[in-house]
Amino acid sequence: MDKLLIEISGWLGYLGRPLVLLQGLMIAALMLGYRWGIQPRLAARAPVVRLLGTLGLLLALRLGAQLLQVLGQPSGLVEYTVRIYAIWQVLIAGRVLLTQRFGAAPIDRLYGRIIKPIFLLFLAGSLVNQFDSLEDFADIPLFPLFNEPLTTGGIVLLFSIPYFLVVLSEFPVAWLGSLLQRLLGFSRGTREAIQIACRYLLVGGGFLWVLHRIGLNANAIAAVAGGLSVGLGFGVKEVFSNFISGLWLLFEGSVGPGEILFIDGDPCEVRSLGMRAAVLWRDRDNAELVVPNQDFFTKTTTTYTGSDRMRRSQVDVSAAYQHDPELVIRLLEQVALASPRVLPQPAPKALLLSYGDSGINYALRYWIANPMDNAGIKSEVSTAVWHAFASEGIEIPFPQRVVHPG
């Protein structure tokens, strides 16, 4: 680490050169003049005026560089500043245009997760390249790791490659998933499971490559894996168990994203299957449930999407004793068939269940296409039943209590 600090502090030695100072002063004067003198006045103006202000600064810097060249002096630092500042302004303008086209949320995500980190890496690398040999700088040893020196370049790789693999792998993997879905006719859940498995493979493979690239030999990696195994056995057993359960469930396909599961009496849709837990969405109250993967692995899981996505639903209703049960049954089945969101096949079926205290109990059973719509369809069918009973003069009985005073 000392060597890195010495190397970076050594760059200050360039400030002893008059021509470096001259370029630095020119850049500082123009940029501070713009920042303090012009930018505040443009803050409230239209975006086009602000853009013109920025272009003015770039032009002033470019003219400064030109002046130095005419005087036969080096101007590369000023030109470098122009280029970096211009790239930054192009990125800002691009963000504005893309936001207008695609909305703020995805573009903020794109910039926050991809564009800005890439620009930051580029800026850091290009800055080092101005003052130093990138290769030498990357070779500066920081501290030993398993008897191998971990270098500056190694640290950058160790953090940046896995980060970009996680962030960027989303896009090619999604493309691959949809391609395979189209070619092989996968379900949505299977497609997402394949995508997640591919991302794990990519990130895992990339991480191993980085470990190898930074000089960790295979023995060291094996030693790390061995140590982790012991640690996993004692300390983080649950985490590891959840991780393995998650992988198993992915390949088994029973709890893939898009599946509808019955949790605590409510149908919930699996939104994602993470390394530790699955995130499920409950329609009833728009809640997200975070359920450890292990739970699915060790407990009975009720799914509506195992072999198909249809659900059989049921509305219970009573009719007074004086009405002919066959008439009631026919009417109930007609009502179900008339409901737009009830599937015609398998055909709805009404049943006489029992003779109750106040009336005869019936059940109307029907099939729906989306398990998550059950509550809404049930309400629609129940309402239609009431209207049908009312129009046919069928009485829905209810318990009556007669109190005899004295």
Place this chain on the structure above:
Amino acid sequence: MAGAMASSLALSLGLSGCSDGLLSDTLFIFVENESNQTRQAEIGDSRGVVEGLLKDFEQVNPGVRIQVRHFSSEEILPATTFRSSRALGPDLLVTRVITALKLHEQKLTTPVRFSGKRLSEIHPRFLAEFRLTENTLLAVPLLAEPQLACFNKRRVPAPPTSLDQLIDLSAKGMRVGLPLGATELFWTASGNGAADSLITLLGSEQAGKQAGAASPAITPTDQLRLLGWLNWLDNANRQQNVEFAEESIDLVERLGKGERDWISCNSLWLGRLSKELGSSLGVSELPGANDQPATTLTRLKVWSFGEHSSPRQRELAEAFVLFTLNTVNQRRLMQAGPGNLPVNREVLIPVKSSRRFAAMAASLDHSRMLSFRHPDSVEERVGQLHDLLRQLIVGTIDAPGVLRDLNDPGAPPDLDTP
């Protein structure tokens, strides 16, 4: 962004105001690596010795730091141009002669003036190439690296002393490795009596006399001698145990692995070969004709001075160069780097106690320098000859064809040649 950039810059500029306090004097040195395939530096095989040298200088000059950056031969010129365009170029460069001359030609370095007394310590034969006026040099020699024969003593008890013997021994099973570079094969030309003709062909001395001469005039005698040399190369190539390699480092690797028994190598590889072969490594002068050693081309590492140094940096740079040239440090560099010979003539080379130094010193005594006053034209001719020699080795052209193409580079290929 503008604010952040400007503020950090202002902070840096503010710091520069207190250069006696926070900022130390820093000397930036660019070093040309020996090959594009390796990071071995021109300044010597042993980085430890170089670091010791830098540390000693920093100790006798408190507050001074030296930062070294390494570049390959291909990168060093563009890298220096790139940083010089920002006034961030090096204060000093250690390079091969041709690189130093190109840097000078492109005005990326500046001449230096040393007192006659200091210059008199350097052997005059190393100075001629760099002298602009009596005491002004465009570059300063640092170390010499002679060309040698490197061999495995277990396989080659007695090295060949003539080119004929080299071919004879190869016929008896000695596996020979030769480089393809025209300058590296110069010793074979000397053994065939074509050394001067090859120098003329490369345009080295000619270009020095008549700047801009595109193609040097070769006399019929030169043609005959060159043809003799090319025929010898062609004959060597037909031997079962003789192999040519594009890069010297390939030969060094193969000798180290035991795949070759005798190679033509430069002394700068001795450190690496010593590690690989240990006591089996043998070193001798390259074979010439009639049991006389060959004439080789001297290879020099030289210092050049950057153009944008502050007065203090320039002062330190000159002090550091003189520090590396004094007898103590020249001896130190010679002893620590197994392939280095001093340019300071007051340093005694231990020829009696070390066979290696004896061979190196003898090779240096039998060497000459290729003039590079017009480095681009010489390099172009060397590259052209290299291409033709490659074709000769793979059999797509014969020796007269090489000569014909050298005389008339634009001529269509002769379809009758094999």
